[in-house]
Amino acid sequence: MRTFAILGISCWSGFMLMALELLSGRILAPTFGSSIYVWGAIITVFMLALSFGYLIGGRLSMTSPHIRILCGLHFLSGLLLLPILAFETPVLDSIFDYTQDPRLGSLMASVILFFLPAMACGTVAPYAVRLLVEDHKAAGFYAGLQFFFSTAFSAAGTLLTSFYFVLIFEVNQILLLLMGMTLTMATAAFLISRQSSRGRTL
Amino acid sequence: MRTLGKYLTLGVIGLASLFPHSAAAELKTIHSEKSLYRNIFVTQDGNLRCLTFRRATEGTRQTCITLNDPQYLYFPYARMMMGSLYLNPNPKHILIIGLGGGTLPMAMRSLVPDATIDVVEIDPAVVKAARDYFSFKTDDKLKVHEEDGRVFVKKTMKGGPQFDLVMLDAFEDDYIPEHLLTQEFLTEVKSILLPGAVVAANTFSSSGLYPSESATYAAVFGKFYNLKAANRVIWAQNGALASAETLAVNAKVLAPALEKRGVEPGHLMSIMQDRQDWPDSARILTDQYSPSNLLNGRGKR
Numbered sequence: 392m393r394t395f396a397i398l399g400i401s402c403w404s405g406f407m408l409m410a411l412e413l414l415s416g417r418i419l420a421p422t423f424g425s426s427i428y429v430w431g432a433i434i435t436v437f438m439l440a441l442s443f444g445y446l447i448g449g450r451l452s453m454t455s456p457h458i459r460i461l462c463g464l465h466f467l468s469g470l471l472l473l474p475i476l477a478f479e480t481p482v483l484d485s486i487f488d489y490t491q492d493p494r495l496g497s498l499m500a501s502v503i504l505f506f507l508p509a510m511a512c513g514t515v516a517p518y519a520v521r522l523l524v525e526d527h528k529a530a531g532f533y534a535g536l537q538f539f540f541s542t543a544f545s546a547a548g549t550l551l552t553s554f555y556f557v558l559i560f561e562v563n564q565i566l567l568l569l570m571g572m573t574l575t576m577a578t579a580a581f582l583i584s585r586q587s588s589r590g591r592t593l
Numbered sequence: 594m595r596t597l598g599k600y601l602t603l604g605v606i607g608l609a610s611l612f613p614h615s616a617a618a619e620l621k622t623i624h625s626e627k628s629l630y631r632n633i634f635v636t637q638d639g640n641l642r643c644l645t646f647r648r649a650t651e652g653t654r655q656t657c658i659t660l661n662d663p664q665y666l667y668f669p670y671a672r673m674m675m676g677s678l679y680l681n682p683n684p685k686h687i688l689i690i691g692l693g694g695g696t697l698p699m700a701m702r703s704l705v706p707d708a709t710i711d712v713v714e715i716d717p718a719v720v721k722a723a724r725d726y727f728s729f730k731t732d733d734k735l736k737v738h739e740e741d742g743r744v745f746v747k748k749t750m751k752g753g754p755q756f757d758l759v760m761l762d763a764f765e766d767d768y769i770p771e772h773l774l775t776q777e778f779l780t781e782v783k784s785i786l787l788p789g790a791v792v793a794a795n796t797f798s799s800s801g802l803y804p805s806e807s808a809t810y811a812a813v814f815g816k817f818y819n820l821k822a823a824n825r826v827i828w829a830q831n832g833a834l835a836s837a838e839t840l841a842v843n844a845k846v847l848a849p850a851l852e853k854r855g856v857e858p859g860h861l862m863s864i865m866q867d868r869q870d871w872p873d874s875a876r877i878l879t880d881q882y883s884p885s886n887l888l889n890g891r892g893k894r
Binding site: 417420421422423424425426427487491493554557558560561562563564 | 740
């Protein structure tokens, strides 16, 4: 059950990350257009945020690793979608007032709106690997398993969002959906882990 | 290194010769380029020179000119776009979003010589191809801005209303910049229009996008004129739409100048209509909901 919960979080974290990256293009386009600069800025910020997330997640896993902390990190990544929903328009408007250069503007907007949630997603991967690995000989196997599930679900998040979700829902509705699912997944995994640890002590 | 370069070049030439542009044997590709946004081809077939995107085949032609008569508007959509002068025959300040080969700005430059024209084109390579192969020329009154159309409009909004004709021609055969087809974008365009100013938009006549696109234009501009042939062109106006009688009068005045460019007198008036031919339930496209490309892919001819 524990492994199932860890992989479940890995899957949804990957899904949410790429769905968010895809939507971020839509969020910036009305203000900074959809030129190659805007996509360049978005991808740059997501990659940077992930890299720092990996670093932080890995560091966190060094001291008393526990699935509850993983649930907390995942919960946090969902919560961090809230500022996008709440402040997207005033943030974009004030950046546009400050600079109309799509390169600087979209870099600034991506950092402010997307850096933290993407970084929180990044913390999940190394932390999950740490929890999965019990014997260092199997470290590579579990790392591969975690990467497989999170990346495969990233692919699913990209495809479903770009082909289907945008055809049915508004951008903010999809963000709400992603947030709701993330909070639910984190809570469910937390409850599962509590139950299974109780089971073990009994 | 030099030898390696030579082999690589030979390899590329060899590969290229395996895939000749065999779609039409007489069609010569005189320029091809991979730009930041697309593949650009300039092809020539006798006197017909065309700009095509993506593939060097007929289906994706953006602009064509006839070299022996460069004033002639080869594509019906270009004639339909020029017909927007029927609503206001004497614009002073024109904005054109999407350059292509530059046919529309050059035709406007010669038809309305006193007007200042701003053209916005996102792809620098398209601007260069228009200059090099389609006699597109900028001057004091005709300027080209290399940037995203929406960003240009947003910047221009700070200066208030200033245009009396806006031509939207940024859609490709199979790609729509979705942020240029939303209620918010059209509202921004409307805010830079002087009272009575005209919007002419080149778009698609039959696809799953038609109802939503129509509903979106109607939401911002109210009633508009609709012209349908292979393409669809919308003529909308900021304020009350000019009556068909006014258009007929202007069409007569403009007929000699437009006829030289291939616009048959009376033709545009005969295909123009202002009745709603989409369901009331059509969903309006907004910045929040803009799956234009997905809709356009549905039920396309």
